[in-house]
Amino acid sequence: MSLQTDASPDLQAVPSAGSGFPSGSGPDSQGPEAYFEHLLAEDSRIEPRDWMPEAYRKTLVRQISQHAHSEIIGMQPEANWITRAPSLKRKSILMAKVQDEAGHGLYLYSAAETLGTPREKMTEDLIAGKARYSSIFNYPTLSWADMGAIGWLVDGAAICNQVPLCRASYGPYGRAMVRVCKEESFHQRQGFEILLELANGTEAQREMAQDAINRWYAPSLMMFGPPDDDSPNSKQSMAWNIKRFSNDELRSRFVGMIVEQVKALGLTLPDDQIRYNEDTKQWEHAPLDWAEFKEVLAGRGPCNAQRLARRREAHENGAWVREAAAAYAAKQSAAQARKTEVA
Numbered sequence: 001m002s003l004q005t006d007a008s009p010d011l012q013a014v015p016s017a018g019s020g021f022p023s024g025s026g027p028d029s030q031g032p033e034a035y036f037e038h039l040l041a042e043d044s045r046i047e048p049r050d051w052m053p054e055a056y057r058k059t060l061v062r063q064i065s066q067h068a069h070s071e072i073i074g075m076q077p078e079a080n081w082i083t084r085a086p087s088l089k090r091k092s093i094l095m096a097k098v099q100d101e102a103g104h105g106l107y108l109y110s111a112a113e114t115l116g117t118p119r120e121k122m123t124e125d126l127i128a129g130k131a132r133y134s135s136i137f138n139y140p141t142l143s144w145a146d147m148g149a150i151g152w153l154v155d156g157a158a159i160c161n162q163v164p165l166c167r168a169s170y171g172p173y174g175r176a177m178v179r180v181c182k183e184e185s186f187h188q189r190q191g192f193e194i195l196l197e198l199a200n201g202t203e204a205q206r207e208m209a210q211d212a213i214n215r216w217y218a219p220s221l222m223m224f225g226p227p228d229d230d231s232p233n234s235k236q237s238m239a240w241n242i243k244r245f246s247n248d249e250l251r252s253r254f255v256g257m258i259v260e261q262v263k264a265l266g267l268t269l270p271d272d273q274i275r276y277n278e279d280t281k282q283w284e285h286a287p288l289d290w291a292e293f294k295e296v297l298a299g300r301g302p303c304n305a306q307r308l309a310r311r312r313e314a315h316e317n318g319a320w321v322r323e324a325a326a327a328y329a330a331k332q333s334a335a336q337a338r339k340t341e342v343a
Contacts, residue, residue: 040241045171048114056240059233060170061115063242065122068108069133072126073307075101077141078150086144093190094147100183107180111172127312135293136219138301145198145205145212151191153213153220153258159184160254161224169241192261199265206267213262214270221285222293224251230290252282259283 032051039046046052075098082098085091109119125131136154141147163181168174198209225231225247237243245253255274262269273286295301 040169043167043241044169045174046169047171055236057115059237059240059242060173061112061117063237064108064112064115064173065117065125066132066134068105068112068122069126069131070137071101071105071108073133073311074137076307076310077137077139077303078147080141081144081147084144085147090194097151097187097190100187104180104183107176108173111170111176114172123315127308127315129299129308132297134223135296135301136223138296138303138307139215139219140303142215143208143212145195145208146216148191148194148198148209149212149216151187151189152195152261153191153216154223155184155187155191156258157220157223157254159188160250160257164244164250165242167241167244173242192265195265195267199267209265210267213267217270218288221251221254222288222290224248224254226290226293249282252284255283255285 165177198205228246228248271286
């Protein structure tokens with residue numbers, strides 16, 4: 001069974017920078033604000049050196065840095081199971097996945113830096129508890145089946161949310177997302193395969209898989225953010241072509257995807273209210289506990305304190321690496337300067 005959906009990346013549809021502009025339509029002829037609006041109207045890309053409204057810049061820094069933080073913090077729940085994976089094969093696959101998440105964080109931090117915010121500032125805000133990351137990573141991983149549920153549900157939700165970002169109006173963000181989404185597609189398949197094997201195993205394994213789905217289902221739906229009526233940033237982000245779909249639209253797509261896929265697992269979703277509304281053409285589900293969502297975002301989730309403590313510890317323990325890299329770069333720069341003087 002294919003896990004591809006209509007949310008799969010159409011990489012050929014990603015607009016290229018500067019395409020489709022009439023002669024004489026550059027910033028010099030139109031003025032920077034008019035040219036910015038022209039780029040949006042043409043569904044093209046804003047690049048780092050282009051003029052942009054300060055609110056647009058701040059929105060991107062907030063969104064991209066939160067995305068990067070989520071990738072880095074998101075390594076922890078799965079890294080916790082690397083030493084306990086049931087086989088060498090599973091250990092190797094999980095290690096590769098955690099490494100992928102680290103890479104995603106680096107791509108995204110680099111994209112955010114093009115907007116003028118240093119990576120050091122973003123990191124400081126994270127470890128100080130000032131910056132947010134996805135609420136989903138503040139839940140504990142209680143069993144090996146959670147690795148499957150995270151891959152299938154969490155990464156599946158990420159794909160639904162992130163594939164449209166391949167067409168984000170800000171060039172560095174959209175280009176970074178192309179590679180991220182390719183790798184997330186692998187992660188989703190890996191998670192589905194873990195659950196499929198457990199579902200076809202012993203009764204205890206099947207129960208473990210079902211329990212993991214039961215616990216991760218609702219938090220995965222909340223990954224898309226609050227309902228549209230309670231999402232202050234979505235409308236403006238859509239007007240700027242950063243986002244392409246609202247939170248509720250993406251959530252509906254995801255529900256429609258997993259309600260079919262769970263049948264192949266022979267398991268169930270913990271929601272007897274899922275239905276397709278013919279009038280609205282959207283999938284509907286049981287009400288979500290948004291009070292819990294807000295509690296987790298406020299830092300009072302099951303693992304918030306633990307996740308930030310581990311991140312601070314890793315940052316402190318890695319100080320010598322950053323210092324060594326800076327010293328080496330300074331040495332190389334000085335050597336290059338001497339060569340230039342001799343020449």
